[in-house]
Amino acid sequence: MIVGGGLVGASLAIALDAAGLPAVLIEAAAPTVGQQPSYDERNLALARATVNGLRAIGVWDFAEDRATPITHIHTSRAGDFGSVRMNASEEGVDALGWTLPARELGAALLRRLDRCQHLTRLAPARVEGIHADDRGWAVDVVTDAGVRSLHTSLLVGADGTHSGVRRQLGIGTREHDYAQALFVTTMTPERDPRGRAFERFTDDGPVAVLPLTDRRVGVVLTVAADRVDEVAAMDDRAFAALAQERFGWRLGRLTRPGKRSPYPIRRVAAEALTSNRAVLVGNAAQTVHPIGAQGFNLGLRDALTLAELAAGATDPGAPSLLAEYAARRATDREGTMAMSHGLVRLACLDQPFLGPLRSLAMLALDRVPPLRHALSRRGMGFRANAPFAVREKTP
Ligand SMILES: Cc1cc2nc3c(=O)[nH]c(=O)nc-3n(C[C@H](O)[C@H](O)[C@H](O)COP(=O)(O)OP(=O)(O)OC[C@H]3O[C@@H](n4cnc5c(N)ncnc54)[C@H](O)[C@@H]3O)c2cc1C
Numbered sequence: 001m002i003v004g005g006g007l008v009g010a011s012l013a014i015a016l017d018a019a020g021l022p023a024v025l026i027e028a029a030a031p032t033v034g035q036q037p038s039y040d041e042r043n044l045a046l047a048r049a050t051v052n053g054l055r056a057i058g059v060w061d062f063a064e065d066r067a068t069p070i071t072h073i074h075t076s077r078a079g080d081f082g083s084v085r086m087n088a089s090e091e092g093v094d095a096l097g098w099t100l101p102a103r104e105l106g107a108a109l110l111r112r113l114d115r116c117q118h119l120t121r122l123a124p125a126r127v128e129g130i131h132a133d134d135r136g137w138a139v140d141v142v143t144d145a146g147v148r149s150l151h152t153s154l155l156v157g158a159d160g161t162h163s164g165v166r167r168q169l170g171i172g173t174r175e176h177d178y179a180q181a182l183f184v185t186t187m188t189p190e191r192d193p194r195g196r197a198f199e200r201f202t203d204d205g206p207v208a209v210l211p212l213t214d215r216r217v218g219v220v221l222t223v224a225a226d227r228v229d230e231v232a233a234m235d236d237r238a239f240a241a242l243a244q245e246r247f248g249w250r251l252g253r254l255t256r257p258g259k260r261s262p263y264p265i266r267r268v269a270a271e272a273l274t275s276n277r278a279v280l281v282g283n284a285a286q287t288v289h290p291i292g293a294q295g296f297n298l299g300l301r302d303a304l305t306l307a308e309l310a311a312g313a314t315d316p317g318a319p320s321l322l323a324e325y326a327a328r329r330a331t332d333r334e335g336t337m338a339m340s341h342g343l344v345r346l347a348c349l350d351q352p353f354l355g356p357l358r359s360l361a362m363l364a365l366d367r368v369p370p371l372r373h374a375l376s377r378r379g380m381g382f383r384a385n386a387p388f389a390v391r392e393k394t395p
Helices: 007-018 048-056 102-113 164-168 225-232 236-247 295-311 319-348 354-367 369-379
Strands: 023-026 043-047 068-070 072-077 083-087 097-101 119-122 126-133 136-143 146-152 155-157 173-189 196-201 207-211 217-224 261-270 278-280
Touching: 007 023, 007 048, 007 102, 007 119, 007 295, 043 048, 043 102, 043 207, 043 295, 048 097, 048 295, 068 207, 083 369, 097 102, 126 164, 136 155, 155 164, 164 278, 173 225, 173 236, 196 236, 207 236, 217 225, 217 236, 225 261, 261 319, 278 319, 295 319
Parallel strands: 023 119, 072 196, 155 278
Antiparallel strands: 043 097, 068 097, 072 083, 126 136, 136 146, 173 217, 173 261, 196 207, 207 217
16 A cells, blocks of 8 residues: 555556556545646656656656756856766767656656556545554545545555654654755746756755756756745846856856745655555655755655565565565665765855865866766666666667
8 A cells, every 4th residue: 555646656556556466546635737746847857767667667658758858967066166067978878867847747647547457546535544453554544435444464655755654653754954945947048958957056055957848947946944035025037137146157048937936955864664564665765855856766766676576575565575675775775865965065065175175076077987977877867776677778
Protein backbone atom coordinates (compact mmCIF):
# COMPACT_ATOMS: atom_id res chain seq x y z
CA MET A 1 0.00 0.00 0.00
CA ILE A 2 1.45 3.31 -1.12
CA VAL A 3 0.39 6.41 0.83
CA GLY A 4 0.80 9.47 -1.41
CA GLY A 5 0.38 9.64 -5.17
CA GLY A 6 2.79 12.51 -5.77
CA LEU A 7 5.56 12.27 -8.34
CA VAL A 8 7.37 9.45 -6.51
CA GLY A 9 4.37 7.50 -5.14
CA ALA A 10 2.70 7.47 -8.58
CA SER A 11 5.95 6.32 -10.22
CA LEU A 12 6.29 3.50 -7.69
CA ALA A 13 2.69 2.39 -8.27
CA ILE A 14 3.33 2.26 -12.02
CA ALA A 15 6.62 0.39 -11.61
CA LEU A 16 4.96 -2.24 -9.39
CA ASP A 17 2.12 -2.58 -11.88
CA ALA A 18 4.59 -2.98 -14.73
CA ALA A 19 6.16 -5.82 -12.76
CA GLY A 20 2.74 -7.45 -12.39
CA LEU A 21 2.47 -6.81 -8.64
CA PRO A 22 -0.85 -5.80 -7.08
CA ALA A 23 -0.83 -2.58 -5.01
CA VAL A 24 -3.14 0.07 -3.57
CA LEU A 25 -2.35 3.77 -4.10
CA ILE A 26 -3.96 6.25 -1.71
CA GLU A 27 -3.79 9.96 -2.57
CA ALA A 28 -5.35 12.80 -0.60
CA ALA A 29 -5.97 15.02 -3.64
CA ALA A 30 -8.35 14.35 -6.52
CA PRO A 31 -6.41 12.76 -9.41
CA THR A 32 -6.24 15.77 -11.72
CA VAL A 33 -3.29 18.02 -12.49
CA GLY A 34 -5.03 21.10 -11.03
CA GLN A 35 -5.56 19.37 -7.65
CA GLN A 36 -2.36 17.42 -6.95
CA PRO A 37 -0.09 19.69 -4.90
CA SER A 38 3.21 18.83 -6.60
CA TYR A 39 1.86 18.58 -10.17
CA ASP A 40 2.42 22.33 -10.40
CA GLU A 41 4.41 25.00 -12.24
CA ARG A 42 7.86 24.04 -10.94
CA ASN A 43 10.21 23.15 -13.77
CA LEU A 44 11.95 19.88 -13.10
CA ALA A 45 15.44 19.14 -14.38
CA LEU A 46 15.27 15.40 -15.00
CA ALA A 47 18.60 13.61 -15.11
CA ARG A 48 19.29 11.28 -18.03
CA ALA A 49 19.06 8.26 -15.70
CA THR A 50 15.62 9.43 -14.55
CA VAL A 51 14.36 9.60 -18.11
CA ASN A 52 15.72 6.08 -18.71
CA GLY A 53 13.64 4.99 -15.70
CA LEU A 54 10.50 6.83 -16.82
CA ARG A 55 10.92 5.23 -20.26
CA ALA A 56 11.27 1.77 -18.74
CA ILE A 57 7.95 2.08 -16.87
CA GLY A 58 6.08 3.54 -19.85
CA VAL A 59 5.66 7.13 -18.59
CA TRP A 60 8.05 8.96 -20.90
CA ASP A 61 5.94 8.32 -24.03
CA PHE A 62 3.27 10.58 -22.51
CA ALA A 63 5.74 13.37 -21.61
CA GLU A 64 8.44 13.37 -24.25
CA ASP A 65 6.93 15.96 -26.58
CA ARG A 66 6.70 18.49 -23.70
CA ALA A 67 10.30 18.02 -22.56
CA THR A 68 13.34 20.08 -23.57
CA PRO A 69 16.75 18.38 -23.83
CA ILE A 70 19.60 19.80 -21.75
CA THR A 71 22.78 19.49 -23.80
CA HIS A 72 25.05 21.75 -21.72
CA ILE A 73 25.21 22.64 -18.03
CA HIS A 74 27.10 25.75 -16.97
CA THR A 75 27.88 26.30 -13.28
CA SER A 76 29.48 29.49 -11.98
CA ARG A 77 29.64 31.81 -9.02
CA ALA A 78 29.29 35.57 -9.09
CA GLY A 79 32.55 37.16 -7.96
CA ASP A 80 34.72 34.05 -8.48
CA PHE A 81 36.55 33.34 -11.70
CA GLY A 82 36.20 30.01 -13.49
CA SER A 83 33.14 27.93 -14.26
CA VAL A 84 32.32 24.28 -14.79
CA ARG A 85 30.86 23.26 -18.14
CA MET A 86 29.35 19.89 -18.92
CA ASN A 87 28.56 18.88 -22.44
CA ALA A 88 26.40 16.01 -23.76
CA SER A 89 28.41 15.38 -26.92
CA GLU A 90 31.61 15.02 -24.89
CA GLU A 91 29.84 12.26 -22.94
CA GLY A 92 28.66 10.61 -26.16
CA VAL A 93 24.94 11.15 -25.44
CA ASP A 94 22.19 13.26 -27.04
CA ALA A 95 21.23 14.95 -23.74
CA LEU A 96 22.51 15.17 -20.16
CA GLY A 97 18.91 15.46 -19.01
CA TRP A 98 15.59 17.10 -19.88
CA THR A 99 13.52 19.95 -18.46
CA LEU A 100 9.85 19.24 -17.91
CA PRO A 101 7.25 21.26 -15.96
CA ALA A 102 6.01 19.18 -13.01
CA ARG A 103 2.41 19.57 -14.22
CA GLU A 104 3.38 17.85 -17.49
CA LEU A 105 5.10 15.01 -15.67
CA GLY A 106 2.02 14.79 -13.43
CA ALA A 107 -0.27 14.62 -16.47
CA ALA A 108 1.90 11.84 -17.97
CA LEU A 109 1.84 9.89 -14.69
CA LEU A 110 -1.95 10.18 -14.48
CA ARG A 111 -2.35 8.92 -18.05
CA ARG A 112 -0.05 5.98 -17.37
CA LEU A 113 -1.83 5.25 -14.06
CA ASP A 114 -5.09 4.94 -16.00
CA ARG A 115 -3.57 1.98 -17.87
CA CYS A 116 -2.45 0.07 -14.79
CA GLN A 117 -3.97 -3.38 -14.50
CA HIS A 118 -3.03 -4.61 -11.05
CA LEU A 119 -3.43 -1.32 -9.16
CA THR A 120 -6.30 -0.09 -6.97
CA ARG A 121 -6.45 3.71 -6.72
CA LEU A 122 -8.22 5.60 -3.96
CA ALA A 123 -8.36 9.37 -4.51
CA PRO A 124 -9.29 11.65 -2.97
CA ALA A 125 -8.63 9.52 0.11
CA ARG A 126 -6.57 10.30 3.16
CA VAL A 127 -4.66 7.99 5.49
CA GLU A 128 -5.38 9.19 9.03
CA GLY A 129 -4.09 6.39 11.23
CA ILE A 130 -2.01 3.23 11.11
CA HIS A 131 -2.03 0.35 13.61
CA ALA A 132 0.28 -2.65 13.69
CA ASP A 133 -1.51 -6.00 13.37
CA ASP A 134 -0.19 -9.55 13.21
CA ARG A 135 0.42 -9.48 9.43
CA GLY A 136 1.56 -5.88 8.94
CA TRP A 137 -0.56 -2.74 9.19
CA ALA A 138 -4.23 -1.86 9.48
CA VAL A 139 -4.63 1.54 7.85
CA ASP A 140 -7.54 3.96 8.42
CA VAL A 141 -8.47 5.53 5.10
CA VAL A 142 -10.92 8.45 5.04
CA THR A 143 -12.96 9.11 1.90
CA ASP A 144 -16.21 10.98 1.26
CA ALA A 145 -17.97 7.70 1.97
CA GLY A 146 -16.48 7.48 5.49
CA VAL A 147 -13.60 5.66 7.19
CA ARG A 148 -12.39 2.23 6.02
CA SER A 149 -9.74 0.04 7.54
CA LEU A 150 -7.47 -1.64 4.98
CA HIS A 151 -4.76 -4.20 5.62
CA THR A 152 -1.31 -4.25 4.10
CA SER A 153 1.79 -6.39 4.52
CA LEU A 154 3.98 -3.52 3.25
CA LEU A 155 3.20 0.13 3.97
CA VAL A 156 5.04 2.67 1.79
CA GLY A 157 5.21 6.26 3.01
CA ALA A 158 5.37 8.37 -0.16
CA ASP A 159 3.50 11.21 1.50
CA GLY A 160 6.06 13.97 1.10
CA THR A 161 8.17 16.21 3.33
CA HIS A 162 5.69 16.36 6.22
CA SER A 163 5.01 12.62 6.06
CA GLY A 164 2.33 11.49 8.49
CA VAL A 165 3.35 7.86 7.89
CA ARG A 166 6.92 8.67 9.01
CA ARG A 167 5.62 10.37 12.16
CA GLN A 168 3.26 7.52 13.01
CA LEU A 169 6.02 4.98 12.50
CA GLY A 170 8.00 6.94 15.11
CA ILE A 171 10.85 7.70 12.69
CA GLY A 172 12.57 10.97 13.63
CA THR A 173 14.16 13.49 11.27
CA ARG A 174 17.30 15.60 10.97
CA GLU A 175 16.36 19.03 9.66
CA HIS A 176 18.07 22.15 8.42
CA ASP A 177 16.31 25.43 7.74
CA TYR A 178 18.13 27.24 4.92
CA ALA A 179 16.31 30.49 5.85
CA GLN A 180 15.64 30.85 2.14
CA ALA A 181 12.67 30.56 -0.20
CA LEU A 182 12.54 29.80 -3.91
CA PHE A 183 10.61 31.74 -6.50
CA VAL A 184 9.85 29.66 -9.58
CA THR A 185 8.74 31.25 -12.84
CA THR A 186 9.30 31.30 -16.59
CA MET A 187 10.89 34.17 -18.53
CA THR A 188 11.81 35.07 -22.10
CA PRO A 189 15.55 35.51 -22.67
CA GLU A 190 16.89 37.71 -25.43
CA ARG A 191 19.14 34.87 -26.65
CA ASP A 192 17.97 31.32 -27.26
CA PRO A 193 19.49 29.09 -24.51
CA ARG A 194 19.90 26.32 -27.14
CA GLY A 195 19.77 23.49 -24.64
CA ARG A 196 21.97 25.18 -22.05
CA ALA A 197 21.06 25.01 -18.35
CA PHE A 198 22.74 27.36 -15.89
CA GLU A 199 23.38 27.25 -12.18
CA ARG A 200 24.77 30.44 -10.70
CA PHE A 201 25.68 30.93 -7.08
CA THR A 202 25.70 34.36 -5.48
CA ASP A 203 26.12 35.76 -1.97
CA ASP A 204 22.31 36.06 -1.83
CA GLY A 205 21.70 32.42 -2.80
CA PRO A 206 21.67 30.34 -5.97
CA VAL A 207 19.72 30.90 -9.17
CA ALA A 208 19.04 28.29 -11.87
CA VAL A 209 17.93 28.88 -15.45
CA LEU A 210 16.60 25.93 -17.46
CA PRO A 211 15.79 25.70 -21.17
CA LEU A 212 12.10 25.25 -22.00
CA THR A 213 10.02 24.96 -25.15
CA ASP A 214 8.95 28.08 -27.10
CA ARG A 215 12.22 29.87 -26.35
CA ARG A 216 11.22 30.39 -22.72
CA VAL A 217 13.42 29.56 -19.74
CA GLY A 218 12.49 28.30 -16.30
CA VAL A 219 13.95 30.51 -13.58
CA VAL A 220 14.46 29.35 -10.00
CA LEU A 221 15.51 32.25 -7.81
CA THR A 222 16.50 31.82 -4.18
CA VAL A 223 15.92 34.70 -1.79
CA ALA A 224 16.58 35.07 1.92
CA ALA A 225 13.50 34.28 4.01
CA ASP A 226 13.30 37.86 5.31
CA ARG A 227 12.94 39.17 1.72
CA VAL A 228 10.12 36.85 0.64
CA ASP A 229 7.27 39.33 1.15
CA GLU A 230 9.20 42.08 -0.61
CA VAL A 231 9.97 39.87 -3.64
CA ALA A 232 6.43 38.45 -3.73
CA ALA A 233 5.07 42.01 -3.93
CA MET A 234 7.35 42.97 -6.86
CA ASP A 235 5.76 43.81 -10.19
CA ASP A 236 7.09 42.09 -13.35
CA ARG A 237 9.62 44.82 -14.05
CA ALA A 238 11.15 44.77 -10.58
CA PHE A 239 11.24 40.96 -10.54
CA ALA A 240 12.89 40.85 -13.97
CA ALA A 241 15.51 43.35 -12.77
CA LEU A 242 16.24 41.20 -9.71
CA ALA A 243 16.54 38.02 -11.81
CA GLN A 244 18.85 39.86 -14.22
CA GLU A 245 21.04 41.19 -11.42
CA ARG A 246 21.38 37.72 -9.91
CA PHE A 247 21.79 35.70 -13.11
CA GLY A 248 23.80 38.14 -15.21
CA TRP A 249 23.72 38.63 -18.97
CA ARG A 250 24.68 35.23 -20.42
CA LEU A 251 21.33 35.04 -22.22
CA GLY A 252 20.95 38.78 -22.80
CA ARG A 253 17.95 40.60 -21.33
CA LEU A 254 15.43 38.51 -19.37
CA THR A 255 11.84 39.70 -19.78
CA ARG A 256 8.18 38.69 -19.28
CA PRO A 257 8.30 36.82 -15.99
CA GLY A 258 5.24 34.59 -15.55
CA LYS A 259 3.24 33.79 -12.42
CA ARG A 260 5.45 33.13 -9.40
CA SER A 261 5.02 31.94 -5.86
CA PRO A 262 7.51 31.19 -3.09
CA TYR A 263 8.43 27.74 -1.81
CA PRO A 264 10.08 27.57 1.64
CA ILE A 265 13.23 25.43 1.68
CA ARG A 266 14.01 22.94 4.40
CA ARG A 267 16.21 19.91 4.37
CA VAL A 268 14.43 17.00 6.08
CA ALA A 269 16.15 13.64 6.35
CA ALA A 270 14.43 10.65 7.96
CA GLU A 271 16.61 8.93 10.58
CA ALA A 272 15.65 5.53 9.17
CA LEU A 273 14.31 4.39 5.82
CA THR A 274 12.44 1.36 7.08
CA SER A 275 10.47 0.06 10.02
CA ASN A 276 8.58 -3.19 10.57
CA ARG A 277 6.82 -3.88 7.23
CA ALA A 278 7.11 -0.23 6.30
CA VAL A 279 9.40 1.87 4.12
CA LEU A 280 9.80 5.55 3.19
CA VAL A 281 10.47 6.80 -0.35
CA GLY A 282 10.88 10.18 -2.04
CA ASN A 283 10.50 13.38 -0.03
CA ALA A 284 9.17 11.43 2.96
CA ALA A 285 12.60 9.79 3.17
CA GLN A 286 14.64 12.89 2.30
CA THR A 287 13.81 16.39 1.14
CA VAL A 288 16.81 18.22 -0.31
CA HIS A 289 17.45 21.81 -1.43
CA PRO A 290 15.77 22.08 -4.85
CA ILE A 291 18.61 24.05 -6.42
CA GLY A 292 20.70 20.93 -7.03
CA ALA A 293 17.65 19.48 -8.90
CA GLN A 294 17.97 16.18 -7.07
CA GLY A 295 14.68 15.58 -5.18
CA PHE A 296 12.61 13.71 -7.75
CA ASN A 297 15.69 12.22 -9.42
CA LEU A 298 16.69 10.66 -6.10
CA GLY A 299 13.09 9.70 -5.21
CA LEU A 300 12.59 7.88 -8.50
CA ARG A 301 15.70 5.81 -7.79
CA ASP A 302 14.12 4.95 -4.39
CA ALA A 303 10.89 3.88 -6.10
CA LEU A 304 12.54 1.84 -8.86
CA THR A 305 14.89 0.09 -6.43
CA LEU A 306 11.95 -0.92 -4.23
CA ALA A 307 9.96 -2.14 -7.25
CA GLU A 308 12.96 -4.12 -8.50
CA LEU A 309 13.41 -5.88 -5.14
CA ALA A 310 9.67 -6.49 -4.72
CA ALA A 311 9.41 -7.99 -8.21
CA GLY A 312 11.73 -10.82 -7.28
CA ALA A 313 10.21 -11.56 -3.85
CA THR A 314 7.42 -13.73 -2.50
CA ASP A 315 6.94 -11.40 0.50
CA PRO A 316 7.76 -7.77 -0.42
CA GLY A 317 7.43 -6.69 3.23
CA ALA A 318 9.91 -9.25 4.57
CA PRO A 319 12.52 -7.77 6.95
CA SER A 320 15.36 -9.13 4.79
CA LEU A 321 14.01 -7.33 1.71
CA LEU A 322 13.63 -4.05 3.60
CA ALA A 323 17.16 -4.38 4.98
CA GLU A 324 18.44 -4.92 1.45
CA TYR A 325 16.47 -1.90 0.26
CA ALA A 326 18.01 0.33 2.97
CA ALA A 327 21.50 -0.96 2.15
CA ARG A 328 21.05 -0.45 -1.60
CA ARG A 329 19.85 3.14 -1.12
CA ALA A 330 22.40 4.22 1.50
CA THR A 331 25.30 5.41 -0.66
CA ASP A 332 23.21 7.22 -3.28
CA ARG A 333 20.99 8.81 -0.65
CA GLU A 334 23.78 10.02 1.64
CA GLY A 335 26.01 11.09 -1.24
CA THR A 336 23.27 13.04 -2.98
CA MET A 337 22.07 14.70 0.23
CA ALA A 338 25.63 15.65 1.18
CA MET A 339 26.33 17.00 -2.29
CA SER A 340 23.15 19.11 -2.43
CA HIS A 341 23.68 20.49 1.05
CA GLY A 342 27.43 21.02 0.67
CA LEU A 343 27.04 22.68 -2.70
CA VAL A 344 24.52 25.21 -1.46
CA ARG A 345 26.44 25.96 1.75
CA LEU A 346 29.87 26.24 0.20
CA ALA A 347 28.82 28.09 -2.91
CA CYS A 348 26.80 30.63 -0.94
CA LEU A 349 29.24 31.32 1.89
CA ASP A 350 30.52 34.83 1.61
CA GLN A 351 34.03 34.32 3.04
CA PRO A 352 36.88 36.20 1.37
CA PHE A 353 39.33 33.27 1.68
CA LEU A 354 36.87 30.88 0.03
CA GLY A 355 36.64 32.76 -3.28
CA PRO A 356 40.06 31.77 -4.68
CA LEU A 357 39.66 28.17 -3.44
CA ARG A 358 36.29 27.88 -5.11
CA SER A 359 37.68 29.37 -8.31
CA LEU A 360 40.54 26.86 -8.30
CA ALA A 361 38.16 23.98 -7.69
CA MET A 362 35.96 25.12 -10.56
CA LEU A 363 38.94 25.47 -12.86
CA ALA A 364 40.13 21.98 -11.93
CA LEU A 365 36.69 20.46 -12.50
CA ASP A 366 36.40 22.24 -15.81
CA ARG A 367 39.90 21.59 -17.14
CA VAL A 368 40.70 18.08 -15.88
CA PRO A 369 38.76 15.70 -18.16
CA PRO A 370 38.44 12.73 -15.73
CA LEU A 371 37.07 15.04 -13.02
CA ARG A 372 34.67 16.67 -15.44
CA HIS A 373 33.58 13.28 -16.73
CA ALA A 374 32.92 12.01 -13.19
CA LEU A 375 30.88 15.13 -12.46
CA SER A 376 28.90 14.73 -15.68
CA ARG A 377 28.09 11.11 -14.80
CA ARG A 378 26.73 12.30 -11.44
CA GLY A 379 24.84 15.10 -13.17
CA MET A 380 23.20 12.51 -15.42
CA GLY A 381 22.07 10.61 -12.32
CA PHE A 382 24.25 7.52 -12.72
CA ARG A 383 25.16 6.14 -9.30
CA ALA A 384 26.56 2.98 -7.78
CA ASN A 385 23.87 0.40 -7.06
CA ALA A 386 21.32 2.24 -9.21
CA PRO A 387 18.15 0.34 -10.10
CA PHE A 388 18.43 -1.54 -13.35
CA ALA A 389 15.71 0.56 -15.03
CA VAL A 390 17.72 3.81 -14.92
CA ARG A 391 20.95 2.39 -16.32
CA GLU A 392 22.07 3.26 -19.81
CA LYS A 393 21.15 0.53 -22.25
CA THR A 394 23.82 -0.08 -24.84
CA PRO A 395 22.53 -1.51 -28.12
C1 LIG B 1 10.59 24.69 -6.55
C2 LIG B 1 11.03 23.26 -6.66
C3 LIG B 1 11.81 22.85 -7.72
C4 LIG B 1 12.22 21.52 -7.83
N1 LIG B 1 12.99 21.15 -8.87
C5 LIG B 1 13.40 19.86 -8.98
C6 LIG B 1 14.20 19.44 -10.09
O1 LIG B 1 14.55 20.23 -10.96
N2 LIG B 1 14.56 18.11 -10.17
C7 LIG B 1 14.18 17.20 -9.21
O2 LIG B 1 14.54 16.03 -9.33
N3 LIG B 1 13.44 17.58 -8.14
C8 LIG B 1 13.03 18.87 -8.01
N4 LIG B 1 12.25 19.25 -6.95
C9 LIG B 1 11.90 18.25 -5.93
C10 LIG B 1 10.67 17.42 -6.32
O3 LIG B 1 9.59 18.25 -6.68
C11 LIG B 1 10.28 16.54 -5.14
O4 LIG B 1 11.40 15.82 -4.72
C12 LIG B 1 9.16 15.57 -5.50
O5 LIG B 1 7.98 16.29 -5.81
C13 LIG B 1 8.89 14.63 -4.34
O6 LIG B 1 7.85 13.77 -4.71
P1 LIG B 1 7.09 12.90 -3.59
O7 LIG B 1 6.10 12.09 -4.36
O8 LIG B 1 8.07 12.23 -2.71
O9 LIG B 1 6.35 13.97 -2.67
P2 LIG B 1 5.19 14.96 -3.06
O10 LIG B 1 5.32 15.33 -4.48
O11 LIG B 1 5.17 16.02 -2.03
O12 LIG B 1 3.85 14.08 -2.93
C14 LIG B 1 3.33 13.67 -1.70
C15 LIG B 1 1.86 13.28 -1.95
O13 LIG B 1 1.35 12.65 -0.78
C16 LIG B 1 0.01 13.06 -0.61
N5 LIG B 1 -0.32 12.86 0.81
C17 LIG B 1 0.22 13.49 1.88
N6 LIG B 1 -0.31 13.02 3.02
C18 LIG B 1 -1.23 12.08 2.67
C19 LIG B 1 -2.12 11.24 3.40
N7 LIG B 1 -2.15 11.25 4.76
N8 LIG B 1 -2.94 10.40 2.72
C20 LIG B 1 -2.91 10.35 1.37
N9 LIG B 1 -2.07 11.13 0.62
C21 LIG B 1 -1.25 11.97 1.27
C22 LIG B 1 0.00 14.52 -1.07
O14 LIG B 1 -1.30 14.96 -1.42
C23 LIG B 1 0.97 14.49 -2.25
O15 LIG B 1 0.33 14.29 -3.48
C24 LIG B 1 11.85 20.59 -6.82
C25 LIG B 1 11.08 21.01 -5.74
C26 LIG B 1 10.67 22.33 -5.64
C27 LIG B 1 9.85 22.76 -4.46
